[in-house]
Amino acid sequence: MRRLFTSESVTEGHPDKLCDYISDSVLDSFLEKDKNARVACETVAGKGKIFVTGEITSTAEVNIEEVIRNAIKEIGYDNSNLDMDYRTCEIEINLSKQSPDIALGVDKSLETKEGQNVASEGAGDQGLMFGFACDETEELMPLPISLSHKLAKRLSEVRKEGIINYLRPDGKVQVTVEYENEKPIRIDTIVVSTQHNSDINMEILKKDIEEKVINYIVPKELLDNKTKYYINPTGRFVIGGPLGDSGLTGRKIIVDTYGGYARHGGGAFSGKDATKVDRSAAYMARFLAKNIVANGYAKKCEIQFAYSIGVAKPVSIYVDTFGTNTILEEEIIGKIENKFDLTPRGIINYLELQKPIYRKTTNYGHFGKKDLPWEKIVEI
Numbered sequence: 001m002r003r004l005f006t007s008e009s010v011t012e013g014h015p016d017k018l019c020d021y022i023s024d025s026v027l028d029s030f031l032e033k034d035k036n037a038r039v040a041c042e043t044v045a046g047k048g049k050i051f052v053t054g055e056i057t058s059t060a061e062v063n064i065e066e067v068i069r070n071a072i073k074e075i076g077y078d079n080s081n082l083d084m085d086y087r088t089c090e091i092e093i094n095l096s097k098q099s100p101d102i103a104l105g106v107d108k109s110l111e112t113k114e115g116q117n118v119a120s121e122g123a124g125d126q127g128l129m130f131g132f133a134c135d136e137t138e139e140l141m142p143l144p145i146s147l148s149h150k151l152a153k154r155l156s157e158v159r160k161e162g163i164i165n166y167l168r169p170d171g172k173v174q175v176t177v178e179y180e181n182e183k184p185i186r187i188d189t190i191v192v193s194t195q196h197n198s199d200i201n202m203e204i205l206k207k208d209i210e211e212k213v214i215n216y217i218v219p220k221e222l223l224d225n226k227t228k229y230y231i232n233p234t235g236r237f238v239i240g241g242p243l244g245d246s247g248l249t250g251r252k253i254i255v256d257t258y259g260g261y262a263r264h265g266g267g268a269f270s271g272k273d274a275t276k277v278d279r280s281a282a283y284m285a286r287f288l289a290k291n292i293v294a295n296g297y298a299k300k301c302e303i304q305f306a307y308s309i310g311v312a313k314p315v316s317i318y319v320d321t322f323g324t325n326t327i328l329e330e331e332i333i334g335k336i337e338n339k340f341d342l343t344p345r346g347i348i349n350y351l352e353l354q355k356p357i358y359r360k361t362t363n364y365g366h367f368g369k370k371d372l373p374w375e376k377i378v379e380i
Contacts, residue, residue, distance in 0.1 A: 013169020
């Protein structure tokens with residue numbers, strides 16, 4: 001049986017990713033000075049203005065406006081006529097401390113209150129989280145999202161390194177993979193939309209993107225004479241970033257995870273410290289799913305955790321190997337429960353999530369990057 005599957009990624013200059021990066025930059029800036037900082041930071045961007053809101057409880061003193069401007073500068077926004085200027089954009093900050101009602105459940109779990117010998121901290125919210133892995137790529141990620149991320153990252157590289165010197169920060173990529181009997185066999189379609197200076201010829205842009213981005217990243221054996229290319233299909237993409245469209249933290253959750261190939265839980269990642277299980281438990285679920293595949297227990301694995309606010313242990317664990325398992329799924333769940341502490345504190349300690357590592361997660365996917373702790377391979 002043949003089928004097509006499509007995933008997308010966006011560059012770091014996409015308005016939503018700009019907001020994610022600002023939120024994660026604020027988070028890291030607090031964790032650098034206070035590893036116990038509680039942060040839930042949301043960003044909105046649009047028409048020359050940045051609005052940052054949320055809750056932060058910390059002993060650290062941070063110049064938040066400076067952090068925001070530096071983040072915008074790093075991405076490359078320096079022109080208010082085309083997108084945004086980090087030097088002149090208006091910034092409004094509206095932050096308060098974490099709600100005492102939420103802190104009550106996080107500081108001391110229900111199990112601790114009942115006298116059980118369980119990690120003291122409870123989950124910062126109720127919710128469900130998914131982790132996934134498959135053997136389609138070296139990093140054990142689905143091929144469509146893996147290639148989409150690599151192409152989007154390459155778009156930023158050729159801009160920043162001056163290889164294609166007329167590009168601007170905003171951009172999107174989409175890759176459609178053809179599967180036969182559940183195996184990827186070829187690329188059917190590649191879509192690239194990239195912001196550019198106004199004086200560039202479209203034929204030159206299309207040629208440069210195909211040669212210096214697509215052919216640089218995509219393996220030749222996956223391309224053929226039937227592969228379709230749509231490069232800046234509207235014909236013009238000069239106005240971009242928050243000037244072209246508003247941005248919001250947490251609006252690219254499918255880009256952040258598995259490109260729609262696997263399910264996503266109820267919450268976004270960026271701007272949240274690790275007491276928020278939306279983030280930490282999703283990272284742990286990916287770690288376990290990846291290691292189930294890496295250890296040869298399955299070729300494909302999806303894991304779901306569910307938590308209750310104020311309760312330390314997950315209320316449920318679900319494993320689906322889609323019929324590719326080499327041992328019983330019940331046995332896999334047993335291995336997970338026997339070896340790993342899945343309380344928020346257990347996850348934080350095991351994956352070392354109190355370190356300021358979150359800027360590096362923001363762009364081009366939270367999964368599949370070798371230098372992140374939830375991507376390490378261990379024996380289960």
